[in-house]
Amino acid sequence: MLKQLAFIAYLAVLPNACAFDRSSKRGLAWPNANWVPLSGFTAPSSRISSYYNWGPAPLPPTPTNPNPFPFIPMLWGCTPDYVDPFLSALSRNWDGQNLITDKAILGFNEPNLAAQANCSPGDAAEVWRRVLQPLKKKGYRLGSPAVTNGEDGRQWLDAWWAACQGGCDPDFMTVHWYDVDPGKFMNFVKDYWSAYRRPIWVTEYAPTNFTFSSAGTLIGEQPSYPQIQRFMDITNLWMDVVDYVERFFWFGAMYEMQGVVEDATLFDPRGKPSRTGALSSLGVQYAGSNGTAIGAQGSDGGTRPRWESGVWARVQTGNGSLGGWIFGTFISLYVAMMEGWS
Ligand SMILES: *[C@@H]1O[C@H](CO)[C@@H](O)[C@H](O)[C@H]1NC(C)=O
Ligand SMILES: *[C@@H]1O[C@H](CO)[C@@H](O)[C@H](O)[C@H]1NC(C)=O
Ligand SMILES: *[C@@H]1O[C@H](CO)[C@@H](O)[C@H](O)[C@H]1NC(C)=O
Numbered sequence: 001m002l003k004q005l006a007f008i009a010y011l012a013v014l015p016n017a018c019a020f021d022r023s024s025k026r027g028l029a030w031p032n033a034n035w036v037p038l039s040g041f042t043a044p045s046s047r048i049s050s051y052y053n054w055g056p057a058p059l060p061p062t063p064t065n066p067n068p069f070p071f072i073p074m075l076w077g078c079t080p081d082y083v084d085p086f087l088s089a090l091s092r093n094w095d096g097q098n099l100i101t102d103k104a105i106l107g108f109n110e111p112n113l114a115a116q117a118n119c120s121p122g123d124a125a126e127v128w129r130r131v132l133q134p135l136k137k138k139g140y141r142l143g144s145p146a147v148t149n150g151e152d153g154r155q156w157l158d159a160w161w162a163a164c165q166g167g168c169d170p171d172f173m174t175v176h177w178y179d180v181d182p183g184k185f186m187n188f189v190k191d192y193w194s195a196y197r198r199p200i201w202v203t204e205y206a207p208t209n210f211t212f213s214s215a216g217t218l219i220g221e222q223p224s225y226p227q228i229q230r231f232m233d234i235t236n237l238w239m240d241v242v243d244y245v246e247r248f249f250w251f252g253a254m255y256e257m258q259g260v261v262e263d264a265t266l267f268d269p270r271g272k273p274s275r276t277g278a279l280s281s282l283g284v285q286y287a288g289s290n291g292t293a294i295g296a297q298g299s300d301g302g303t304r305p306r307w308e309s310g311v312w313a314r315v316q317t318g319n320g321s322l323g324g325w326i327f328g329t330f331i332s333l334y335v336a337m338m339e340g341w342s
Contacts, residue, residue, distance in 0.1 A: 020042065020043075020044070020045075020046040020047070020048060020049060020068060020069070021045070021046065021047050021049060021288075022070075023049070024047040024049040024288075025049070025239060025240060025245065025246060025247045025248055026049060026236070026247075026248060026249075026250075026286065026287070026288075027050040027051055027069075027247055027248070027249045028041060028048055028050075028069065028249065028253045029051070029052060029053075029054070029203065029204060029250070029251060029252060029253060030051045030052070030053045030059070030253055030254075031054060031252070031253075031254050032253070032255075032275075033053075033059060034059060034060070034062055034065045035275055036254075036255070036267075036275045036277045037064070037065055037275075037276070037277035037293050038065055038067055038068075038069075038277065038291075039065075039291045039292045039293045040266075040267070040277045040278055040279040040283060040287070040290070040291040040293035041069075041253075041283075041291055042068055042291045043287070043289035043290060043291040045288060045289045046287050046288065046289045046291065047287055047288035047289070048286075048287055049069065049070075049100075049247075050069055050070050050071070050072055050100050050247065051067075051069045051070075051071060051072070052071070052072040052073070052074055052106060052203070052249070053071075053074075054074055054076055054109060055073075055074060055076060055085075056073045056075065056076075056085055056086040056089035056090070057073070057085070057089040057092075057094070057095065058073075058094055058095055058097040059071075061097075070097075070098045070099055070100040070101075071094065071097050071098065071099055071100075072099065072100060072104050072105070072106060073086070073089060073090075073094060073099070073105050073106070074105070074106035074107075074109065075105065075106070075107060075108065075127075075131065075132060076108065076109045076117060077108060077109070077111075077117040077118070078111070078117065078119040078123045078126075078127040082117075083127060083131055086131070087131070090135075102141045103139055103140045103141060104140070104141045104142075104143060104171075104172075105132065105135065105140050105141070105143065106143040106146070106174060106201075106203065107128065107132065107142065107143050107144055107145040107146065107170065107174065108124055108145040109146055110146060110147060110148055110176065111145050111147065111156065111160075112147045112152055112153050112155075112157075113148060117145075119145075121156060121159035121160040121163045122163045124145060124160050124163075125160055125163035125164040125165075125167070125168060128160075128164065128167075128168045129164065129167040129168060132168075133167060133168060133169065136169070136171075141171040141172070142169075142170045142171050143170060143171070143172050143173070143201055143203070144157070144172070144173045144174055144196075144198075145157065145160060145174070146174040146175065146176050146203050146204070147175075147176070148176055148178075149175070149176060149177045149178065149179065149188060153176075154195075171198065171199075172198050172199040172200065172201055173192055173196050173198050173199070173201070174200075174201045174202075174203045175188070175189065175192055175200060175202055175203070175205075176202075176203060176204040176205065177189075177202065177204070177205040178204075178205065178206060178207075178208045178210055178251075178260065179207070179208070179209070180207050180208070180209050180223055180227075180231070182230075182231050182234040182235050185205065185231075185235050186234075186235070186238055189202065189242075189245060193244045199244050199245070199246045200244055200245050200246065201245075201246055201247045201248065201249075202245065202247075202248040202249065203247075203248075203249050204249060204251045205235070205248065205249075205250065205251060206228075206250060206251040206252065206261065206264040207223050207227070207228055207231040207261070208220070208222065208223075208259075208260045208261040208264065209221055209222055209223070209261075210259075218259065222261045222263070223261065224263075225263050228263055228264055228282060229281070229282060232250070232282065232286065233285070235248075236248070236286070250264075250266065250286050251264065252264065252265065252266065253266045253267070253283075254266075254267070255267055255269070255271075255272045255275065264282070265280060265282070265283075266279055266280060266286055266287075267279060267280055268280045268283070271293070276293055276294055277293035278293040278294055279291070279293065
């Protein structure tokens with residue numbers, strides 16, 4: 001009961017926070033380098049607390065794109081093409097930029113897929129033991145390889161673990177998940193926790209129906225915008241209160257959704273031609289606020305982001321409705337019951 005009250009009190013004080021919320025679990029998976037401004041996410045009450053970019057080196061902050069968020073490096077793949085730049089970024093001490101306080105590092109990205117990191121469990125075990133495992137003595141905290149949520153993901157992971165012969169000890173499990181039903185999502189994360197008993201980071205997730213025709217065309221019937229918003233509501237509120245979920249990263253903070261349902265973008269699609277970085281209502285919902293990126297297209301009509309700094313835009317929490325607050329409270333009580341809190 002105490003926990004429930006604390007959570008409800010926490011919701012109530014959120015709008016008064018005066019800097020971005022470092023204790024929040026919400027992060028940005030950011031593939032845009034500096035081509036897209038971060039200013040949609042940097043309102044004083046933003047709930048974004050960290051970012052990763054699928055790579056080992058942080059974004060260089062620029063005067064027009066200052067980056068307030070602590071960084072999480074990743075060793076993406078297991079060949080020298082990835083290991084060498086990773087070791088180089090490590091030796092440069094991440095270019096002097098802040099990592100999150102527990103100095104987390106993320107392991108291989110979808111090593112079970114040929115189109116992604118594509119590592120054999122044996123190669124991944126060898127690289128993990130040689131490159132990543134020794135970093136624990138230097139105070140780093142390691143995230144497991146992030147496999148996909150299909151059957152072969154878990155098979156790859158278990159084969160990797162066996163190939164490690166006791167030499168791989170991730171501190172937390174990273175998972176990716178794409179499907180439609182929020183109930184399935186929560187069960188998936190719960191199963192991971194039961195299987196591996198390590199805290200969980202969801203480093204990619206979005207509701208998208210990956211059903212392909214036999215010819216390989218995506219034919220899945222995709223969720224509507226309200227269904228996507230509802231998926232986000234349920235899964236985020238659940239992850240906010242479940243202790244074993246430490247951090248999560250929606251897919252995606254990007255204009256090119258790479259096959260994931262376009263409506264899941266956190267950006268307003270009208271800003272796409274000039275990459276303004278203005279948020280969609282889903283983006284505002286995820287960040288818990290709206291920053292200063294403006295929605296209109298830039299006059300250059302091209303690739304340069306357009307800015308508007310100094311004036312904080314109207315700040316929203318969630319989508320600002322009492323209905324949303326009541327819904328959130330309801331979900332938190334439901335979760336408390338499911339998790340057996342008393
Ligand atoms: C995914 O799309 C397929 C093909 O359109 C459809 O039959 C199926 O019901 C969809 N799944 C969900 C969970 O919506
Ligand atoms: C808030 O959510 C409701 C229900 O999903 C939606 O109808 C409304 O347009 C949203 N408001 C904003 C400002 O996004
Ligand atoms: C966020 O703020 C920008 C700039 O004021 C505005 O153009 C945009 O419509 C806002 N987005 C939402 C979803 O409220």
